[in-house]
Amino acid sequence: MNILIVGLGYVGMTTGLVLAEQGWKVTGLDVDKGKISSLRQGVLPFYEPGMDLLLTKHQKGGSIDFSSDPAEAIREHDAIFLCVGTPSAPDGSANLTYIRQAAQWIGEYGQDYKMVVVKSTVPVGTQECISSWILDSMKDPFPFDVVSNPEFLREGSALSDALHPDRIIIGSDNAKPVERLMNLYSKLDCPVFVTSPKNAEMIKYASNAFLATKISFINELARLCDKAGIQIDQIAQGIGLDPRIGGSFLKAGIGYGGSCFPKDVHALLHTAREQQIRLSIMEKVVEVNQTQYLVYLDKLEQRLTSLRGKTIAVLGLAFKPNTDDIREAPSLAIIRHLVEKQALIHVHDPAATLPEYLQSASVRQCATCEDALRGSDAVILCTEWMEYKTADWFNLRKLMRGTAFVDGRNVLDGKRLASWGYDYMGLANG
Numbered sequence: 001m002n003i004l005i006v007g008l009g010y011v012g013m014t015t016g017l018v019l020a021e022q023g024w025k026v027t028g029l030d031v032d033k034g035k036i037s038s039l040r041q042g043v044l045p046f047y048e049p050g051m052d053l054l055l056t057k058h059q060k061g062g063s064i065d066f067s068s069d070p071a072e073a074i075r076e077h078d079a080i081f082l083c084v085g086t087p088s089a090p091d092g093s094a095n096l097t098y099i100r101q102a103a104q105w106i107g108e109y110g111q112d113y114k115m116v117v118v119k120s121t122v123p124v125g126t127q128e129c130i131s132s133w134i135l136d137s138m139k140d141p142f143p144f145d146v147v148s149n150p151e152f153l154r155e156g157s158a159l160s161d162a163l164h165p166d167r168i169i170i171g172s173d174n175a176k177p178v179e180r181l182m183n184l185y186s187k188l189d190c191p192v193f194v195t196s197p198k199n200a201e202m203i204k205y206a207s208n209a210f211l212a213t214k215i216s217f218i219n220e221l222a223r224l225c226d227k228a229g230i231q232i233d234q235i236a237q238g239i240g241l242d243p244r245i246g247g248s249f250l251k252a253g254i255g256y257g258g259s260c261f262p263k264d265v266h267a268l269l270h271t272a273r274e275q276q277i278r279l280s281i282m283e284k285v286v287e288v289n290q291t292q293y294l295v296y297l298d299k300l301e302q303r304l305t306s307l308r309g310k311t312i313a314v315l316g317l318a319f320k321p322n323t324d325d326i327r328e329a330p331s332l333a334i335i336r337h338l339v340e341k342q343a344l345i346h347v348h349d350p351a352a353t354l355p356e357y358l359q360s361a362s363v364r365q366c367a368t369c370e371d372a373l374r375g376s377d378a379v380i381l382c383t384e385w386m387e388y389k390t391a392d393w394f395n396l397r398k399l400m401r402g403t404a405f406v407d408g409r410n411v412l413d414g415k416r417l418a419s420w421g422y423d424y425m426g427l428a429n430g
């Protein structure tokens with residue numbers, strides 16, 4: 001089959017390269033012409049470990065190319081993977097504008113059989129909407145199937161996640177496209193779960209909602225442990241040994257962010273409202289997450305008496321290490337809060353860039369961690385990049401004016417930092 005990937009973000013590029021790696025011929029289509037021209041020159045428009053090497057390999061080998069012409073791309077391909085964004089609309093629902101546009105192109109430009117594979121995260125019932133959008137924009141009738149195939153990769157380890165997935169979920173009521181899709185994935189070694197399109201769509205939301213719940217659970221518990229003098233990491237380790245609980249996603253910190261958890265939890269809550277159901281656990285998950293960074297900032301403010309006029313080094317912008325993605329990153333809320341409190345902020349991140357709307361006389365991005373720390377009264381670690389975990393904190397202390405150290409990811413050895421003169425603040429890890 002000729003494969004077309006529509007939407008070349010983290011998911012589209014990963015899917016395209018993984019399919020090329022399995023021996024398929026892939027074309028990538030995006031509306032962003034700048035992205036296409038950059039990709040044609042072999043330059044990735046975002047940071048994802050290992051992806052540049054795989055791009056070079058498959059571009060040289062001729063198994064991946066790029067297009068910005070939807071008419072030609074859709075005509076020439078029979079398997080079309082939809083990987084466009086589904087960001088949050090103002091009411092919390094998933095904005096399906098990009099999905100709809102792509103579906104309409106398929107109807108408009110398709111001539112013969114198309115298998116449309118939906119990898120974007122879309123609300124329950126969208127597979128049916130996509131079918132209608134394709135039908136409604138068809139000039140001459142042609143056969144097609146729409147299959148739900150949600151993606152579970154994690155930014156920062158996207159390639160390895162997609163090359164070694166823990167499961168493949170396929171949502172279709174029709175055996176033929178399931179067989180075709182399983183053939184495309186035949187070299188991937190993992191369980192394949194075939195279910196209805198609606199179930200597949202809900203599995204994706206349920207997965208992210210459950211992981212977000214684990215994070216908010218441990219974060220809220222950390223607030224209690226902090227007051228009670230209990231070490232939250234020990235608790236997480238102890239409960240995580242129970243296979244019914246599992247140890248992952250139990251690290252206390254400033255909260256979750258990124259392009260998926262916040263928007264997917266909001267979209268799930270929106271779906272519930274539409275069905276006149278209250279998901280009170282998920283409402284609390286959001287509430288805990290949106291207030292978690294304040295627990296750390298309150299500690300800092302109490303310690304410094306006031307944040308006004310203080311210089312704060314914010315280390316890490318990205319919502320997690322090994323990515324340059326800053327969508328919904330807690331660092332952004334922290335910077336906004338510090339600006340409101342009239343602090344001066346020095347930001348550093350090894351890969352991510354400060355968004356334009358946050359750049360001002362009081363917020364500047366520094367080229368190195370050392371530059372950010374120089375003359376600062378306090379440091380807030382927002383992203384647990386390896387560079388920060390292994391930094392020479394003994395010597396870095398000499399660059400700072402003050403000693404306050406907020407470990408927003410509970411990843412450093414607080415006792416050691418304290419012995420080097422830092423006023424270390426984690427959450428429930430003293």
Ligand SMILES: NC(=O)c1ccc[n+]([C@@H]2O[C@H](COP(=O)([O-])OP(=O)(O)OC[C@H]3O[C@@H](n4cnc5c(N)ncnc54)[C@H](O)[C@@H]3O)[C@@H](O)[C@H]2O)c1
Pocket residue numbers: 006007008009010011012029030031032035083084085086098099101102119120121122151152153154155259260
């Ligand atoms: N990023 C993740 O970690 C992740 C993981 C699993 C699932 N998802 C889901 O996958 C989807 C894509 O996420 P992403 O992070 O890769 O998005 P992204 O924002 O990085 O990329 C989306 C791309 O789609 C392009 N696009 C928009 N409309 C288009 C159109 N009509 N035709 C062609 N290209 C178009 C945009 O220009 C952009 O390059 C979302 O629904 C997301 O929720 C993301």
